[in-house]
Amino acid sequence: xxxxxxxxxxxxxxxxxxxxxxxxxxxxxxxxxxxxxxxxxxxxxxxxxxxxxxxxxxxxxxxxxxxxxxxxxxxxxxxxxxxxxxxxxxxxxxxxxxxxxxxxxxxxxxxxxxxxxxxxxxxxxxxxxxxxxxxxxxxxxxxxxxxxxxxxxxxxxxxxxxxxxxxxxxxxxxxxxxxxxxxxxxxxxxxxxxxxxxxxxxxxxxxxxxxxxxxxxxxxxxxxxxxxxxxxxxxxxxxxxxxxxxxxxxxxxxxxxxxxxxxxxxxxxxxxxxxxxxxxxxxxxxxxxxxxxxxxxxxxxxxxxxxxxxxxxxxxxxxxxxxxxxxxxxxxxxxxxxxxxxxxxxxxxxxxxxx
Amino acid sequence: xxxxxxxxxxxxxxxxxxxxxxxxxxxxxxxxxxxxxxxxxxxxxxxxxxxxxxxxxxxxxxxxxxxxxxxxxxxxxxxxxxxxxxxxxxxxxxxxxxxxxxxxxxxxxxxxxxxxxxxxxxxxxxxxxxxxxxxxxxxxxxxxxxxxxxxxxxxxxxxxxxxxxxxxxxxxxxxxxxxxxxxxxxxxxxxxxxxxxxxxxxxxxxxxxxxxxxxxxxxxxxxxxxxxxxxxxxxxxxxxxxxxxxxxxxxxxxxxxxxxxxxxxxxxxxxxxxxxxxxxxxxxxxxxxxxxxxxxxxxxxxxxxxxxxxxxxxxxxxxxxxxxxxxxxxxxxxxxxxxxxxxxxxxxxxxxxxxxxxxxxxxxxxxxxxxxxxxxxxxxxxxxxxxxxxxxxxxxxxxxxxxxxxxxxxxxxxxxxxxxxxxxxxxxxxxxxxxxxxxxxxxxxxxxxxxxxxxxxxxxxxxxxxxxxxxxxxxxxxxxxxxxxxxxxxxxxxxxxxxxxxxxxxxxxxxxxxxxxxxxxxxxxxxxxxxxxxxxxxxxxxxxxxxxxxxxxxxxxx
Numbered sequence: 001x002x003x004x005x006x007x008x009x010x011x012x013x014x015x016x017x018x019x020x021x022x023x024x025x026x027x028x029x030x031x032x033x034x035x036x037x038x039x040x041x042x043x044x045x046x047x048x049x050x051x052x053x054x055x056x057x058x059x060x061x062x063x064x065x066x067x068x069x070x071x072x073x074x075x076x077x078x079x080x081x082x083x084x085x086x087x088x089x090x091x092x093x094x095x096x097x098x099x100x101x102x103x104x105x106x107x108x109x110x111x112x113x114x115x116x117x118x119x120x121x122x123x124x125x126x127x128x129x130x131x132x133x134x135x136x137x138x139x140x141x142x143x144x145x146x147x148x149x150x151x152x153x154x155x156x157x158x159x160x161x162x163x164x165x166x167x168x169x170x171x172x173x174x175x176x177x178x179x180x181x182x183x184x185x186x187x188x189x190x191x192x193x194x195x196x197x198x199x200x201x202x203x204x205x206x207x208x209x210x211x212x213x214x215x216x217x218x219x220x221x222x223x224x225x226x227x228x229x230x231x232x233x234x235x236x237x238x239x240x241x242x243x244x245x246x247x248x249x250x251x252x253x254x255x256x257x258x259x260x261x262x263x264x265x266x267x268x269x270x271x272x273x274x275x276x277x278x279x280x281x282x283x284x285x286x287x288x289x290x291x292x293x294x295x296x297x298x299x300x301x302x303x304x305x306x307x308x309x310x311x312x313x314x315x316x317x318x319x320x321x322x323x324x325x326x327x328x329x330x331x332x333x334x335x336x337x338x339x340x341x342x343x344x345x346x347x348x349x350x351x352x353x354x355x
Numbered sequence: 356x357x358x359x360x361x362x363x364x365x366x367x368x369x370x371x372x373x374x375x376x377x378x379x380x381x382x383x384x385x386x387x388x389x390x391x392x393x394x395x396x397x398x399x400x401x402x403x404x405x406x407x408x409x410x411x412x413x414x415x416x417x418x419x420x421x422x423x424x425x426x427x428x429x430x431x432x433x434x435x436x437x438x439x440x441x442x443x444x445x446x447x448x449x450x451x452x453x454x455x456x457x458x459x460x461x462x463x464x465x466x467x468x469x470x471x472x473x474x475x476x477x478x479x480x481x482x483x484x485x486x487x488x489x490x491x492x493x494x495x496x497x498x499x500x501x502x503x504x505x506x507x508x509x510x511x512x513x514x515x516x517x518x519x520x521x522x523x524x525x526x527x528x529x530x531x532x533x534x535x536x537x538x539x540x541x542x543x544x545x546x547x548x549x550x551x552x553x554x555x556x557x558x559x560x561x562x563x564x565x566x567x568x569x570x571x572x573x574x575x576x577x578x579x580x581x582x583x584x585x586x587x588x589x590x591x592x593x594x595x596x597x598x599x600x601x602x603x604x605x606x607x608x609x610x611x612x613x614x615x616x617x618x619x620x621x622x623x624x625x626x627x628x629x630x631x632x633x634x635x636x637x638x639x640x641x642x643x644x645x646x647x648x649x650x651x652x653x654x655x656x657x658x659x660x661x662x663x664x665x666x667x668x669x670x671x672x673x674x675x676x677x678x679x680x681x682x683x684x685x686x687x688x689x690x691x692x693x694x695x696x697x698x699x700x701x702x703x704x705x706x707x708x709x710x711x712x713x714x715x716x717x718x719x720x721x722x723x724x725x726x727x728x729x730x731x732x733x734x735x736x737x738x739x740x741x742x743x744x745x746x747x748x749x750x751x752x753x754x755x756x757x758x759x760x761x762x763x764x765x766x767x768x769x770x771x772x773x774x775x776x777x778x779x780x781x782x783x784x785x786x787x788x789x790x791x792x793x794x795x796x797x798x799x800x801x802x803x804x805x806x807x808x809x810x811x812x813x814x815x816x817x818x819x820x821x822x823x824x825x826x827x828x829x830x831x832x833x834x835x836x837x838x839x840x841x842x843x844x845x846x847x848x849x850x851x852x853x854x855x856x857x858x859x860x861x862x863x864x865x866x867x868x869x870x871x872x873x874x875x876x877x878x879x880x881x882x883x884x885x886x887x888x889x890x891x892x893x894x895x896x897x898x899x900x901x902x903x904x905x906x907x908x909x910x911x912x913x
Binding site for chain 1: 425426427429430504506510512513518603604606607608609610643644645646648649650651652674675676678679682683686687690691693694697698700701702704705707708709710711712713714722725726729730733734736737740741742743744745746747748749750813814815817818819820821822823824827828904907909912
């Protein structure tokens, strides 16, 4: 029994090295498929663009290597046993030697896993500490993200900016790090902030203050979505993070701080906005609309999407969204406004002036 | 006796009793074997229901922006699928097997408390039917019926009245509370039976491993179900008596519910997988023609798993913002449970090593189990590594992982049990050809479905979403995953067909079709109501081996 064990080890060692090479190749290929930034990339966790996601990726390679090795060893033993010890006509009917156990072998397959577990624990603890206990530099941008059913509110307390659904952050050059530190809150049920290329998940839980941070190294738009079931439209509570160059970011902040644009040509639409239920939930700076239940619309047209990423921010979609939100996002908390066609057109014209 | 009465008796055999009488017999039975069969049939019924729900989920996710079902219906369906599979398939089938087998294996004539046994079964049955009655009564009197849509964890505050009006959440709460009391009753019963009803010579150290594992499982049920029941009662207090345990709008704690749920939820996973381990520990030795390798270590590893599983719950909560020390602690306990689990895999391999492996369907399912469970354990290590977990949790990766443990492992173990003990329970063999077809179709369907399912998780696909955006690399994968799911559905239909055909036309089994070694094979198939005409006496772990090999009995080495 022990002799067979030793012979098997040589076979296993040969196979392990071979298949590890293949495994690494597959992982690299998976990473390369999506290696170029564009506006709708695959949110691949093996293609990180920010320190927390990168340290997780590196750690995951270590875990994958160890688990891959264990897989190869055990699966080789299983295949060997199944092939070698299958019932053959020659031995049929004869009972094999009755072996009840072996203390040495059982000790070996207890102690080796204990050592592996200890190494994995230490490696994991290191990464947990590095990510969770990272110190906030003075240059950090601070954002408070508030999860709502089924959209995201972002507030930049130091900059005086309030926006929704599309988070803008500056790119973080390692030489002059400008990471973004997020305080995570929830207005209703549990949510989870997950942009796979930037960081792992952190939940937004009512009555609890959570934190996470990102320092994207490359400009572009990164997508993700709510990763904790939060109700009917959990599926379309999408996340978009726009990583801007420092100049773009400064310009964006400047534009967001402006009061709402008031165009006299759209005053009819503004009247519709101010005299219907819109103002119960939505705010537009400088109007009597100060609702907090839905997204702030002061600079609605600076966003690429509406309904938390469920639809592109186009004329047709805006109109459809107010006429029948269920056509885009059934079960969202936005009610159908039941406006006349004339009022609807006027309102869309007004919203389109909110740049 | 008059000749008239004789004539009536001749014309009436047992098979043609009025069906009402047969039904009455089954409903009022306190026989452990009949209750075991009832548990198993009940689990099969709900397996079909929850399996159909899985098919609805997979049809909806075949294509991006598919509209086969609405988001509301989708959320109900995945809630019901999860709740049903765990509480009304997993638990009943494991109690069914324990009920049927434990007394037979320890040489007892029934369970310790036969009436409690019947009471527990009917409580569990009531729970399942209550849950499904929610489709009619969920919204109470003022609207169309609704099933619960809060997910099977029912995280607070989604279950509070603000977010869950009507009664759908109440049906979820009450049905699990009722079924939970049933589980507690049966667990007490199994423990009492094992501790008090063993036949002469059946020392604890000679019990079949299946009995040992059920002892540990029942202990875990007692410890794990009680916090869930407590939480359900607290939730009812919140919803109807103005309590604020989980009501975050009034200062309650959402995280408190998570702790309550997972301190039940993680032991629950082991409560489900240990009975599958139990099946393997009986089937693998018989089909390798060798005794269990390292029996004492297997018992020790089981007890270790029982204890450690109580200390790992917060690894379901790595993303809720615990401190780095808290996270590190739960990484350590989670990784530690890999050690006794690994020992079990190695000991099964050790049992096969040097044996004469016979590839009958029960053994095929056991080998399939070993393959799947190895992968499930390794993805479990990835998930247990908190940092990696921050990317994997809440994604399709974790869905693939736990289906590897529950479908690829638990269900494979249960299928093995069906093929192995069906001859004992019905007196007829399950068809071997259909069985092999069932195994291979299910195995292939399983791997098409759940191997691929890991990948969308790595590509950022969150779980519990009713639809997804095209162009994120998930489209083709989801179509293939659905095809794999349908293959498993077809395989399950073949299994059901096999059950029905074999019940009527299967080959007669005889007492001991597998040349096995435990006591249940010493009685007729199906066993008589009293199990043993005279209570047996055993001298080793394999009493039937001793009987068949008087020249070299096990008792000589123990």
